[in-house]
Amino acid sequence: MAEATPELKTYHGNCHCGAFKFTLKVPEITSVMGCNCSICFRKDYKWVFPGPGGFTIDKGEGTLKDYEFGPKSMAHQFCPTCGTGVMGKRHGQPAGMDIGINAQTITDLHIPSLGINIYDGKALEPAYIPHPFKGPEPIAEIENAKIYTGSCHCGNVTLALKTKGPLTEGHEFIQGCNCSICSRNGTILIYPLATQVSIHASTPTTPYTFGRALQSHEFCPICGLSIYIRKLSVSPEHFAKWITDGRDQGEWEKRMPVDLRNFEGVEWDKMKIPVANNKDIEPKYEV
Structure with missing residues (x-):
């Protein structure tokens, strides 16, 4: 008897x-694939593979920008306006089997409640070689300081x-966040x-501002x-x-939030990173 x-x-x-919108018609998503390779870790990709006929572009066809590296077996596609990594297209695969979607871009999909199948992409050759820091040392005067260096994926x-000192000592405030961006x-x-x-930055970062217009999210245009x-x-x-929680504007402006995923040598296995519940901060995100 054939399976239903x-x-x-x-x-x-x-x-x-919202420059790029899509629809998926697939069996209920109960799990996603996580990967620890150099780019998937940096972008925290959680992959869904819709299969033939399961993916439709509703708006913005041709607007995503390609980024390829290493053996160039996949084009990682991101929005050049907001920087969102949306999907990957694998070369040499049959139509419909060549597309992976970043599940983080799917509306109302609660990733923490899903199963995660881990793929060890970090073990694949050729191994990713980190890019050396090319700029001057930070000017802060800190006795017995520790310096972490890193880069975007392309360098x-x-x-x-x-x-x-080491980030494990708790000198710096670190957190994840569930807001829309x-x-x-x-x-x-x-x-x-x-x-x-x-x-x-050899080529200046691209700014993206929205909502409260208090800050710009800067990303690599390459x-x-x-x-x-x-x-x-x-x-x-x-x-x-x-900002209604009493923070001083001058002190707020002195801080520079940086994506820690871009740094080498971070003691990830020795730190517990809290996740801030900021998704409902006004004005609420609407596409």
Whole structure:
């Protein structure tokens, strides 16, 4: 007796700015694939493979930008406006079997409640070689400092972070976030003073601002990696309208949130990273 065809469920998704929208018609998504390779870890990709006929572009066909590296077996596609990594297209695969979707871009899909199948992409050859830091040391004066260096995936942007010691000692505030942009980008942010960070970009980062317009999310225009959050110069009235928890504007402006996923040598296995519940902060995100 033939097995019954699984019932299909309709899902919708989009990059953050809404320039690219899509529909999936697939069996209910109960699990996703996680990968620890150099780019999937940086973007915290969670993959869904819709299969033949399961993926439809509703808006923005041809607008995503390709990024390829290594053996160039897959084009990683991201929105050039907001930086959202949306999908991957595998070369040499049959039509419909060549597409992987970043599940973080699917509307109302609660990733933490899903099963995660781990793929050891880090073990594949050729191994990813980290890019050396190309800029000056951060200017903060810290005795017995520890410096972490890193880069976006393509090496266009390199970074250095100066701290009082290993991050495991708790000198810096670090957290994940479930807001509309951080969940899509998979960022884990560290919040040092701007003087503790040095960023060197051969091609300038691309700014993306939305919502409260207090800051811009800066990403690499070549590989789409989220780099840091730049505080914008806003009036005290504008600041007070959106920041109502008593924070001082001057102190707030001195901080430079940076995506910790881009740094080498971070002691991930020795740290527990909290996740802030910011998805409902006003104004609420709408596509």
